[in-house]
Each structure stands twice: as C-alpha cells, then as structure tokens.
Amino acid sequence: MRNLTLILSLVLSASFAKGGNEGGGGGKGFICPDQNAQSGEKIYLADTYKLEKSGFFNRIKGHGAMSFKYAAEVINELYPEKLYRHPYLQDQKIAFGTLLSHIRNTIIFQRRGHQKLADYPDDFISMSAVPKGCKKIQIAFQNLKTGIVYLTDGMDKLSTDNWFYLELHETLLALRDRPGYNTTEIRSQVAVMAKALSDPRSFSEDVLSQLAVPWLDYPMVAKDYRKRFKTLYRMPKQLVCYTTWRGERSKSAPRFLVPQQLILTRVKGDGRVGLHNMYEVNLKYKAMRIPYWSEKFVSEKTDFYTEAYNILGDLDEIGTFSWSGSYVLNRRIKMVIDINDYDAVTGEYLGQFDFVHNQPDSVMELDRGYGVVCYPSEAPLFRFDEKSKNL
Numbered sequence: 001m002r003n004l005t006l007i008l009s010l011v012l013s014a015s016f017a018k019g020g021n022e023g024g025g026g027g028k029g030f031i032c033p034d035q036n037a038q039s040g041e042k043i044y045l046a047d048t049y050k051l052e053k054s055g056f057f058n059r060i061k062g063h064g065a066m067s068f069k070y071a072a073e074v075i076n077e078l079y080p081e082k083l084y085r086h087p088y089l090q091d092q093k094i095a096f097g098t099l100l101s102h103i104r105n106t107i108i109f110q111r112r113g114h115q116k117l118a119d120y121p122d123d124f125i126s127m128s129a130v131p132k133g134c135k136k137i138q139i140a141f142q143n144l145k146t147g148i149v150y151l152t153d154g155m156d157k158l159s160t161d162n163w164f165y166l167e168l169h170e171t172l173l174a175l176r177d178r179p180g181y182n183t184t185e186i187r188s189q190v191a192v193m194a195k196a197l198s199d200p201r202s203f204s205e206d207v208l209s210q211l212a213v214p215w216l217d218y219p220m221v222a223k224d225y226r227k228r229f230k231t232l233y234r235m236p237k238q239l240v241c242y243t244t245w246r247g248e249r250s251k252s253a254p255r256f257l258v259p260q261q262l263i264l265t266r267v268k269g270d271g272r273v274g275l276h277n278m279y280e281v282n283l284k285y286k287a288m289r290i291p292y293w294s295e296k297f298v299s300e301k302t303d304f305y306t307e308a309y310n311i312l313g314d315l316d317e318i319g320t321f322s323w324s325g326s327y328v329l330n331r332r333i334k335m336v337i338d339i340n341d342y343d344a345v346t347g348e349y350l351g352q353f354d355f356v357h358n359q360p361d362s363v364m365e366l367d368r369g370y371g372v373v374c375y376p377s378e379a380p381l382f383r384f385d386e387k388s389k390n391l
Contacts, residue, residue, distance in 0.1 A: 023179025025186075026120035027140035027149075027169050030131055031157070043139060043157040046125060047190035048165050053131075057161050057198055068104055068167055071197055072097035072345045078196065088242055088375070101345045104171045105373050106244040107147045109140075117141050117152040122183050142170050144179050147245030147371060165190055231306050232321045232342065233383040235271040236376035239264040239339070239349060245371035247352075254333045256355040258370060259283040264325070264337070267298065277302045279325050281337070297327040297335070323351075334358040337372070342380060349374040 030049055034042035044052060051057065075097030084099045086092040087106075094102070117138040130136045139158070142149045149170045158166070172186050241262040261284040269277030279302050284294040306321040320340075327335040339351035354369030 023145075024120075024141055024143045025173040025176075025179060025181070025183055026122050026138055027142070027166060027173075028123040028125060028183075028187075029137055029139040029158070029162075030134040031137050031154075032131060032134035037157065039154075039157060041157055042159070043137070043154065043162070044131075044134075045139070045158070045162040045165050045169070045190075046123070046136070047169055047187040048162060048194050049131065051191060051194055051198070052159070052161065056195070068101065068164065068171075069343065069345050071164065071168070072101040074197060075100065075193075076345075088373070098346055100168075100171055100175070101343060102348070102373075103175045104167065105343060105346065105348055105350055106371065107142065107149055107170060107174050108245045108247075108371055109149045109151055109167075109170075110247075111151045111155065112153065114153050117150060122180055123187075124182055124184050140166060140170060142173050144174065144177055146247070147174070148247065165194055168193060230382050232380060233272065234381040235266070235277070235304055235323050235339075236378050236380070237266050237271065238377035239374040240377075241349075241372045241374035243370050244373050247368045247370065250368060252357075253368070254355050254357055256329075256333055257285060260286050262337070262353070262372065262374075264374070269302075271304070273304050273306055275301060275303055277304060281325065281327050281335070283335075295329075297329060299325040299327055301326055328358060329355075330358075332358055336369075339372070339374060347375070347379075349376060 028046040030044045030046060031041055032044065033040065048057075076095045079096050082093040082095050084094050084096060086094050087099075087102050117140070119138050120141055123136075125136060127136075137152065139152050139155065140149055169186055169190050172189055173183070176186070239262075241264065243258060243260055243262075246258070263282040263284070265280045265282070267278050267280050271277060278299055280296060280298045282294050282296045302323065302325045304321070304323045321342075323339040325337045327337075329335055334356050335353060336356055337351065337353040339349050341350040342348070343350060351372050351374070352369045353372055
C-alpha cells in the first residue's frame, strides 16, 4: 500500500485521455552476456535490472510472470479508491489499476523486423550507471500521437517478467503524454510497482496461484474449469467505439477522413454466433463549429466466430472470438471493422478498423489500420461449454 501511494505524484498530474502530442518517448534496456541464454546474450529492462539481478522476481514460487489484467486487478485490491477520471466516460471515476488497463488498451506494440531502433535521448542514464560488460540499447519507442510502440530487433532476449514491465513502462509514458520528457521518473515508478507486485505479502494465496507461472508461460487454471470453456455467447445490441492507436499507412491505402467515434448498432439478428447479424455503423467526426457530424452505413455482412481457448488458458479470460463487419462507403472505398478482444477489468471490447479499396480481394492489414476501444450497451453474455466453435 505504501509503495503504491508513491505513484500518485505521477498520476494525479497526468492527462488521463491521450492528448495526441507530437513526438514520443523511449524505453531503454541493457544487453549483457549470458552463458545460459541460447544466443549468449540477455536483454534487461533498465527499470528493473537491479531487481532482477538481485533475485527479487524469484520471491514468487514459479516463474513469477504476470499478465497486465492480473496486475491491474491486484493494484485495484491494494489501492481501491476511485479517484481518477475515466478516459472516455467523463462522468465516471475509476481506480488506478482500471485506469492503467484503459491506457494500455490505447496502444499497440509492433516489431520492426530486423531493424534496430535509433537512440532516443530521453533516458538520462549515465555511462557509469550501465552495468559492467553490458551495453545500453533502445528497446522501444512510443509515438505518442499514434499510440504505436516500436520494438527493436532481438526482443526474444527479453525475459517474460520484463515483457510485462515494458508494457507497464509504455503505459505510464502514454498516461503522462509528455514527448521527449525525461523518463527517469517513469523507470522509478515501474521499479516501485515491481516491488509491490512481486512481494508475496501483497497477495492472498489465491492471487499468488494465479500470478505464478510454474510451467513456462502457462497460467494456472482452477480444477473446476479445466474441462469447461468460458465463451462469449452473444454480441451486444450496440457498441460505442473510440479511435485509439493509428497505424502506418501504405502508399496504396485509400485516403479517407478518420472518425473520432463509431457507433455500431445491430439492426438484424440476435447477436449470436453466425453470419445472420447485420450492424449499422454511425461514423462521427469532429467539426470546426459543431461538436460532431456523422454518416450512417449498413453492413453488407457481419461474421461472429468463436473458438474455445487452450485448456491451460487464463481462468477468467474468454475464448478466442472475432466479430467483423464490412461497410461499403462509396464506389471506391470499403470500411472493415474487426472486434476480437474483451478486457474484463475495464469492460472494453478491443479491435481495429481500416479503409480499403472496394474490391473482392481487398483485406485489412494487421496493425496498419486504426485501433478501436468500444463500450457495450449491456453486460457481455458468456456460457460455459466443452466446445464453442459451433454453438
């Protein structure tokens, strides 16, 4: 509790909705020789290097890795006060862990293939602070305007523990939304939270069993759930969606005004799995003199598909699902929307949309469109079954 209170100096002064500033912020790491690694090298996150080398992460039995959702839930348990403004629903106040989950849902991580990232001078880590035998490297760079986090080559050398704290680092950067500003404070906050989240005294025995990863990267599943799958059974009548991250555009992509808000409303079908549903999309744009102007289109088709997740999947995650809609905007341009994730902490549906050429073989490119976060008109409806592919 005391450690998490120290974080308030960062959050209380932050702009909770991303302001879309130009520029960005970096994430630094150390690449060090490691005889136990297959490549002979290991990457450490600068934020947590000292903690990892001291064995701090080993205090939880097992691997100690955690998902962002679990961490948000634990933070909410340790600091449950609802003091923070909701990023989209301005009349609501939320807890700190929920706020972090909301911000995490507005960014996306992209690998740069075999490209190295250029050094971004916002870390202020002196040469004397670099561990002996190691090199300081740029492992991530976040474009605060687009919400894209670019990763350097060789990220397979980063441990699973550090992947989570890298996510946390970039989430705090997005929350602060100050491009080019000194990231020393961010690294300090990540280290403070790492201590709180890695301390067994902070958790109940039940939470510990969920966070520990005894076998590689697989989370635990309660015995009662090992033969059942929790599956999204029905899509909501309406989803109110907001544009989040903005991917790189290829030269061949059609030019089109990007909406600030999308309202998806079911006009046919009952929302269950299949092709029989039809959704209308109301695209809303910000205008100079009026709050919004909008256009409406009815989908030419929608597809809601589910598939049961692996038996060792997260206890309260839902099975894999995909809801996709296709809208013909004019003779040349088609809009494609795909909603394929649900965050149980924030109650948000996550996905992406893109504008493509109106041709039969025109498809949405992964991470090249625009991110979307959606709020449902009613609580999601789940069912438990052995197989969920054909409900």
